[in-house]
Every structure is written in structure tokens, then in C-alpha cells.
Amino acid sequence: MTLGRPETSGISEGRPRRPHPLGERIRTRAAAAAACLVLGAGLLGGAVTGSWLTGGSADEDGARTAYSAAGDLWHSLPVDRLFPPTVDGEGAGPGGSDRTWTRIAVAPDTGCRDAFDPLLRKALAPVGCLRLLRATYTDATRSHVTTVGLLFTRADATAMAALRTRVEAQGLDRRPDLMPRPYAAKDTVAADFGDAQRASWTLSVLTDAPVVVYAVSGFADGRTVTDPQPAAKATASGATSAPAQAGLGHEAKGLADRVERRLRTAVASATEKPS
Structure with missing residues (x-):
């Protein structure tokens, strides 16, 4: 079994860059998911509002x-x-x-x-x-x-x-x-x-x-x-x-x-x- 190459882009002055803590990555992903949810709700609300403005239900x-x-x-x-x-x-x-x-x-x-x-x-x-x-x-x-x-x-x-x-x-x-x-x-x-x-x-x-x-x-x-x-x-x-x-x-x-x-x-x- 081989491991992937370590991240080297953040190395400076001969010291390796500290990896991102697990909690920080989870919080970042949760924030992104919440943003998508808000965006989706906004689009859905806009669509419903649009249907009201353009005539409402399919029966109408x-x-x-x-x-x-x-x-x-x-x-x-x-x-x-x-x-x-x-x-x-x-x-x-x-x-x-x-x-x-x-x-x-x-x-x-x-x-x-x-x-x-x-x-x-x-x-x-x-x-x-x-x-x-x-x-x-x-x-x-x-x-x-x-x-x-x-x-x-x-x-x-x-x-x-x-x-x-x-x-x-x-x-x-x-x-x-x-x-x-x-x-x-x-x-x-x-x-x-x-x-x-x-x-x-x-x-x-x-x-x-x-x-x-x-x-x-x-x-x-x-x-x-x-x-x-x-x-x-x-x-x-x-x-x-x-x-x-x-x-x-x-x-x-x-x-x-x-x-x-x-x-x-x-x-x-x-x-x-x-x-």
C-alpha cells in the first residue's frame, strides 16, 4: 500500500504547513450546503410567486x-x-x-x-x-x-x-x-x-x-x-x-x-x- 504525496504548496522556511482541522472542513461544507439550500428555496419561492403573478393554478x-x-x-x-x-x-x-x-x-x-x-x-x-x-x-x-x-x-x-x-x-x-x-x-x-x-x-x-x-x-x-x-x-x-x-x-x-x-x-x- 502506498500513500499519496504530501501537500507541499504551503511549505515555507523549511517547516511543513499544518493540515486543516477536521472540524473546520466540516463547518465549511455545512456552510456551503446551507447556502445551496437558501438559494434553492429562493428559486422555488420565486417560481411560486411568478405563477401567482402570471395567473396562478393550472386550472385557471x-x-x-x-x-x-x-x-x-x-x-x-x-x-x-x-x-x-x-x-x-x-x-x-x-x-x-x-x-x-x-x-x-x-x-x-x-x-x-x-x-x-x-x-x-x-x-x-x-x-x-x-x-x-x-x-x-x-x-x-x-x-x-x-x-x-x-x-x-x-x-x-x-x-x-x-x-x-x-x-x-x-x-x-x-x-x-x-x-x-x-x-x-x-x-x-x-x-x-x-x-x-x-x-x-x-x-x-x-x-x-x-x-x-x-x-x-x-x-x-x-x-x-x-x-x-x-x-x-x-x-x-x-x-x-x-x-x-x-x-x-x-x-x-x-x-x-x-x-x-x-x-x-x-x-x-x-x-x-x-x-
């Missing part, structure tokens, strides 16, 4: 991603994904009867200038109008027509939540002087579907997407309706108004619900992580 990040994805769908999704040529409404009619709606026209994507009654346009103004998508459908008998719309806003989730609270608290979605307007396409059964022909409507402010979903229904023969009713009232048990008896509340609500579902499905697909 995912919610923001879905919200942003929903706001982009108006220009990235084919029209048939949101407004398919045919919509099946199983159980959507009066008494749980089935409905089938056929698309007869798609409006060019536009702003919101002429899409709502003036008071409704004013109520929606705080969230802004980024883009409006609309399509008009008719039922299987071609006696009813319904315009369904998706208003993509410029608002964040907080503003959408505030609008929804106001709409619900003040009943703005149930007032006949705050109604969405139909899209009356020429040379179709909806050609005479104007403001005076509106019979029932529904409007929903989403809070997990910058979107307002609505639908408005009427008779295809162009008859004037003097007592339009919101879909919630026209679909109530025992309702006897003309819109209720004709099932026009069910037409508006059924189409709006199914278009909203398609929107949510599209958002889920857009935010799905590849496996």
Missing part, C-alpha cells in the same frame, strides 16, 4: 386558454360546424316532441349595427362587438322560421360575468323592447321575417366564452305578432299566447341551445392537448 390557465380559444372561433371554424345544414332537436318541441330544422340562409359575418333593437344594442355595448354570425332555419313544415346568432364580444370574463348579472337581475332578456332582430334572407321562406313578425326569443350571456347566444322565431307566412313572448314564458306549462300555442318558444330555445352546444364542443376540440 386552462380556463383562460378555453376562453381565448372560444373568442377566436368566429374566423377559424367552418360555418357548418356552428350552423350545420340540418339540426336535430330530439325532444325540443312542445310536450317533448322532436324537431328538425333546416338551414335556409347564412348571413355574412358582420358587426352588430342592425342586429338588435336599440335598447338591447345599448345594453350589450359594454362588452363590445367583435363579430356577429347568424343563420336562419325553418322547421320541417316550413311554417316557422328562426334566426340564431352568436355575438362574439371584445370583453374579458369579468366583463361578461358583469353583463350576465345585469341581464338576469334586470330581466333584459325578457323585455319585448329589447329583442334581437331576424335575418330575413331574400328568395326564401324567411323573406318576410321582419321585426313585426318576431314571436319569441331567447338570449344567453356566456361567462366561459366571450359570446352571447340568441335566437328569435316567427311565422313563415309573414303575419304580424302583437304579443311576442320570451321563450322562457312561451314554453311554460299552461301558456296560452299565440307564440306558445304555435311552439315558437320551443323553436327559439331549441335552436339556441343546440348551437351553444356546438360552440362548446368546438372550444373543447380547440383546447384538446394531443396525446
